[in-house]
Amino acid sequence: MKKSLILIAMLLVAFSAAAQDKKDQDPKERFFKAKVKEMVYHLDITDEQKPEFVKVYRAYTDEVSQLMRDGRQMPPKDQARKGEKPRHEKGEKPERKQLTKEEATKAVKDRLEKQTKFQTENAARQAKINEVKIKYVDQFAEVLTPGQLNRFFVVEQQIQQKMRKRQPGPGRQGFNGRPGMNGPRPGNHPEEGAE
Numbered sequence: 001m002k003k004s005l006i007l008i009a010m011l012l013v014a015f016s017a018a019a020q021d022k023k024d025q026d027p028k029e030r031f032f033k034a035k036v037k038e039m040v041y042h043l044d045i046t047d048e049q050k051p052e053f054v055k056v057y058r059a060y061t062d063e064v065s066q067l068m069r070d071g072r073q074m075p076p077k078d079q080a081r082k083g084e085k086p087r088h089e090k091g092e093k094p095e096r097k098q099l100t101k102e103e104a105t106k107a108v109k110d111r112l113e114k115q116t117k118f119q120t121e122n123a124a125r126q127a128k129i130n131e132v133k134i135k136y137v138d139q140f141a142e143v144l145t146p147g148q149l150n151r152f153f154v155v156e157q158q159i160q161q162k163m164r165k166r167q168p169g170p171g172r173q174g175f176n177g178r179p180g181m182n183g184p185r186p187g188n189h190p191e192e193g194a195e
Contacts, residue, residue, distance in 0.1 A: 032061060035159055042155045043148045052143045060136045067128050 036054055039045065045053055099107070133153065141149050 031163075032058065035061070035156075035163075038159045038162075039152075039155060042159075043144065043151060045144070045148065049143055053140075056136065056139045056143055060132070060139075063132050063136075064129055067125060067132065070125075 036057060039053075039057065040050060137149070140152055144152060
């Protein structure tokens with residue numbers, strides 16, 4: 001009886017330690033490890049290649065991530081967004097102000113200018129990311145075979161698309177495999193009505 005209690009206690013300690021390690025691990029680190037695992041699988045990276053690949057891949061992803069973070073400029077939380085619409089109770093329709101021709105023209109021009117600025121900034125950021133990719137090609141060439149190097153950026157893009165699809169949101173696949181966050185919509189199942 002005493003031995004079984006000791007065994008149970010040891011198992012509980014081991015499970016709680018494993019759970020704590022997983023809980024303590026940074027989500028970004030878990031994401032990176034998942035990407036590495038996918039890259040290793042899809043590129044058939046050997047055990048000898050893996051340590052050096054992880055080192056170069058980490059430096060590469062850190063640099064790309066920094067560019068992405070620098071490109072995202074969020075307004076301060078305490079400032080309301082310009083032009084934010086007031087919230088109304090359900091069933092209550094807000095009064096719509098009739099715009100003059102000049103106001104409507106200015107609003108449309110402002111919106112188009114913002115879109116142009118966003119597209120320009122996006123293109124500049126993408127150009128910088130491409131420069132980083134070009135910079136790291138030589139380093140990846142030292143670690144990967146020519147075939148692996150040739151497939152590297154294609155596989156990375158596929159992994160990014162796969163990860164984006166797994167993010168819950170309207171019209172996206174959720175983590176549970178259902179469309180969006182509300183689950184499947186009625187009538188969207190191919191087996192329904194098929195006879």
